[in-house]
Amino acid sequence: MPELxxxxxxxxxxxxxxxxxxxxxxxxxxxxxxxRHLAGGEDFARRLAGHRIGVPSRRGxxxxxxLEDAGQAVLAHLGMSGQxxxxxxxxxxxxHLRIRVRFDDELGTELRFVDxxxxxxxxxHPVDAEGLPDVIAxxxxxxxxxxxxxxxFHQAFRRRRTTVKRALLDxxxxxxxxxIYADEALWRSRLHYExxxxxxxxxxxxxxxxxxxxxxxxxxDVGGTSFDSLYxxxxxxxGYFDRxxxxxxxxxxxxxxxGTPMRRRPWMNRSSYFCPRCxxxxxxx
DNA sequence: CCTAGAACCTGCGAGC
DNA sequence: TGCTCGCAGGTTCTAG
Numbered sequence: 001m002p003e004l005x006x007x008x009x010x011x012x013x014x015x016x017x018x019x020x021x022x023x024x025x026x027x028x029x030x031x032x033x034x035x036r037h038l039a040g041g042e043d044f045a046r047r048l049a050g051h052r053i054g055v056p057s058r059r060g061x062x063x064x065x066x067l068e069d070a071g072q073a074v075l076a077h078l079g080m081s082g083q084x085x086x087x088x089x090x091x092x093x094x095x096h097l098r099i100r101v102r103f104d105d106e107l108g109t110e111l112r113f114v115d116x117x118x119x120x121x122x123x124x125h126p127v128d129a130e131g132l133p134d135v136i137a138x139x140x141x142x143x144x145x146x147x148x149x150x151x152x153f154h155q156a157f158r159r160r161r162t163t164v165k166r167a168l169l170d171x172x173x174x175x176x177x178x179x180i181y182a183d184e185a186l187w188r189s190r191l192h193y194e195x196x197x198x199x200x201x202x203x204x205x206x207x208x209x210x211x212x213x214x215x216x217x218x219x220x221d222v223g224g225t226s227f228d229s230l231y232x233x234x235x236x237x238x239g240y241f242d243r244x245x246x247x248x249x250x251x252x253x254x255x256x257x258x259g260t261p262m263r264r265r266p267w268m269n270r271s272s273y274f275c276p277r278c279x280x281x282x283x284x285x
Numbered sequence: 286c287c288t289a290g291a292a293c294c295t296g297c298g299a300g301c
Numbered sequence: 302t303g304c305t306c307g308c309a310g311g312t313t314c315t316a317g
């Protein structure tokens with residue numbers, strides 16, 4: 001499931017293989033994959049044709065391909081199972097191929113958006129003065145962004161009447177963190193996922209942020225996480241950070257710190273993994 | 286305005 | 302064998 005490190009790996013792949021190429025034609029094979037493009041698939045295809053792609057950017061789990069001299073960008077979100085693949089024209093269509101982008105050159109490759117569960121998609125939007133697509137203006141900077149404001153985050157975090165994991169997953173507070181890296185950062189911080197944010201001191205927030213950054217950087221170093229064949233990067237290679245996970249998916253396995261069997265708890269229609277000894281729940285619920 | 290929870294989607298594996 | 306059901310979870314929408 002792509003979170004910030006996986007999306008960044010894909011962005012780098014796009015920078016290498018797609019930037020500075022001119023779009024020839026676009027095929028939208030499933031309307032849901034362009035549902036955020038309100039004018040529809042035909043409009044999406046027509047508006048891309050003839051434009052040259054600039055250097056891809058990213059914020060949190062969103063990435064976008066600017067169209068040079070157009071004031072617009074193709075916004076991409078991978079959702080749960082989305083992939084952006086650069087494939088040779090002759091490669092057979094993937095079962096869940098949703099969008100194909102051909103280029104006006106002789107490189108012999110095309111960009112494909114493949115998505116089994118169709119939570120992700122592509123859309124075209126105007127960009128602001130900083131080059132940010134307008135529809136993601138509400139998404140906070142991510143913790144690897146040099147302009148991320150730690151102090152402002154601490155204050156906003158404390159103001160929330162919520163619990164720590166909910167806050168980590170709130171993309172308007174801090175972006176790029178999903179269920180997997182939230183559990184990893186909480187395990188490293190020895191924090192239970194239901195600890196209220198209101199009691200956090202500045203050093204405690206700083207420690208948590210540090211662990212978020214560490215675990216994401218480590219994942220980025222090995223090229224992203226993969227739990228099944230769904231996630232592959234832009235060139236089709238699987239990540240392998242899953243071997244390094246300390247919490248996520250380790251129900252019943254010994255905590256790597258204290259040996260206590262790890263637990264899984266249903267949480268928000270998903271799961272939270274934690275060590276019952278290292279990560280004690282708060283007294284008051 | 287704020288927060289909590291449901292809905293969206295499809296493939297897979299467990300259980301019957 | 303083939304069916305049902307739970308599970309995976311990022312984002313958006315709705316209810317309170």
